[in-house]
Amino acid sequence: MSPPSVGEYLSKRDAFINDERSLRREHARLNALSDAEAQADTVVRQIRADEAKTIWTDDNENMPHVFPGMEFLTSRDLIVKTKLFNILAKMPKGALLHAHLDAMVNVRTLLRLALQHPAFHIRVPxxxxxxxxxxxxxxVRPRPKAEWSALSSLRDAAAGEWVPLQQARANFDPALGGPEGFDDWVVGHLTINPAEAYGTHKTTDKIWEKFANTFRVASGLIRYAPIWYPYIREFFRTSIDDGISYIEVRINFGYKTMFNAEGYDVVPAREWVRDFERALRDTQQELKDQGRQDVFHGARIIYTTIRMYTPDEMEWYLDECLALKQEFPDIIAGFDLVGHEDSLHPLIHYIQPLLRFRARQAELGLDIPFIFHAGETLGDGTPADVNLYDAILLGTKRIGHGFSLAKHPKLMEICKERGIAVEMCPISNEILRLTSSMPMHPLPIIVNHGIPVALCSDDPAVFGNMGLSYDYFQVLVASEVTGLTTLGQIARDSLEFSTLDAEAKGKALAAWEKRWQEFCNEVAALGK
Structure with missing residues (x-):
């Protein structure tokens, strides 16, 4: 028998590759793309190829050893100068489904807000x-007026003595940089810098210690009622500016109370949610007044607490979540446990209260889906990795991070069959040392298996990836298969797998599709 011709072989080869790629979620739409979508995808692929040769090359004098999808903190300044990033900055992103409220506003903006209030004081050990x-x-924390300090600088204070924040900044030691040095010092403890991420803290345990410390500083600034509302408004504003049209944000209710305007730590969680609802209502009214109501379709809260408590203590938080859902049915979207999975309690530690929580929902006629963090680990068979099994058995609607999911073929199959979307946070995973770069991230494995994915920023105030444009960029440049159509499907799925009801979801998807086609028309025009 004569051997097949090269043409026959190439035909089989193309069919083989296409058959495997048909598993990807965007594949079903590829034959129904609008002309604008197809042209825009071609333009973006060409720009990516051109910039890979002209920007992401060792010939770059300012940054040797560069490559697409390299370490984010090292490459961020270069990313923002690329044509590709500036295109993606205008892309309608759909929903932001994995974000922690206490790390969603630029830290310099947060510090500026705090400096407007004389109640804030600061101390050092x-x-x-x-x-x-x-x-x-x-x-840093607000203090009651009767406890305001008369000290004028940290130099004058003994260890542990409180100094008014405004005075501490104004009179910061000139040898340490004066007021600007003060800002840099505080900001440095609210963020992770390249030296920490890639040098001094390059193990997961070490970087998580630094990561946790940023929240210890931030919590004292954010948990103050006069800051809370403008902070949320700023979060909504910057998200909308980045093309995000819907938000499900995790709020840590572990503190139980926040400080009121008088500096007393007495404001209960229901008031936090009430202010969140007010900030949302005011944002939507402002957009309506501008004739832009279709760009933002709301925000909801995923009630979270840290996986550090005893099961009995967890009961209290689960009961509070039920009470808040009854009072704010349209705002409370789900329940989650957060914190370092490798060192804190696994889901199985809380199995009794979690099962009771589901039963209580049925009794009360409530629906509060679990939306669990699970598998944010390098482990294989460790308790953090096994969280994936418990999350699925408990009926999680989505999986937060799911970094180790790619090690579990059966779990991936279940996620695809049941429509369990994975909230993937690539830049967060890289900075927290789960991977050294985007080409090594498991996201392409998840995408190639046809599992729905929502791209998320996680804690952008700490990482410097504000909005979603940076995460979309890193995903796009790290894969030759992924194109603009893939990003469009990810954005579409972020809305599809949200907790919005069918009517609201339909409206949000229709508005997004309209914006998406307009965006593709603009990108396609770049190639003419």
Whole structure:
């Protein structure tokens, strides 16, 4: 028998590749793309190829050893100069489904908000020196007026003494940089920098310690009623500016109370939710007044607490979640447990209260889906990795991170069959040392298996990936298969797998499709 011709072989080869790629979620739409979508995808692929040769090359004098999808903190300044990023910055992103509220506003904006309030005070455990500045964690919080300090600078304060934040900044030691040095010092403890991520804290345990410390500082600034509302409004504003049209944000209710305007730690969670609802209502009214009501379709809260409590203590938070759902049925979207999975309690530790929580919902006629963090780990068979099994058995609507999911073929099959979307946070995973770069991230494995994915920013105030444009960029440049049509499907799925009801979801998807076609027309025009 004569061998097949090269043409026959190439035909079989193309069919083979196409058959495997047909598993991807965007594949079913490829034959029904509008002309604008097809042209825009071609334009973006060409720009990516051109920039891979001209920007992501060792010939770059300012940054040796560069490549597409490299370490984000090192490459961010280069990313924002690319044509590709500027295109994606205008893309309608759909929903942001995995975000922690206490890390959603630029930290310099947060510090500026705090400096407007004389109630804020700051203290340090020891005197500040140039050598100790980077390792001395500030504690910031509002204080009642009767406890305001008369001290004028941190230099005048003994260890642990409170100093008014405004005075501490104005009179910060000139040898340490004066007021600007003060800002840099506080901001440094609210963020992770490249030296920490890729040098001094390059193991998962070490970087998580630094990561947790950023929240310790931020919580004292955010948990103040006069800050809470404008902080949320700023979060909504910047998200809308980045093309995000719907939000499900995780709020940590572990503190139980926040500080009121008088500086007392007495404001209960129901007031937090009420202010969130007010901020949402005011944002939507502002957009309506501008004739832009179709760009934003709301925000809801995923009630969260940290996986550090005893099962009995967890009962209290689950009961509070039920009560808040009854009072704010349209705002409370789900329940989650957060925190470092490798070192804190796994889901199985809370199995009794979690099962009772489901039963209580049935009794009360409520629907509060679990939306669990699970598999945010390098482990294989560790308790953090096994969280994936418990999350699915407990009926999780989505999986937060799911980094280790790619090690579990049966679980991936179940996620695809049941429509369990994965909230993937690629830049967060890279900075928290689960992967060294985007080409090594498991996201393409999940996408290639046809599992729905929502791209998320996780904690952008800490990582510097504000909005979603950076995460979309990193995903796009790290794969030759992924194109603009893939990103469009991810954005579409972020709305499809949200907790919006059918009517609201339909409206949000229709509005997104309209914006998407307009965006594709603009991108397609770049190739003419």
């Amino acid at each position: 020891a005197s500040l020196t140039a050598a100790s500045l980077k390792t001395t964690l500030p504690e």
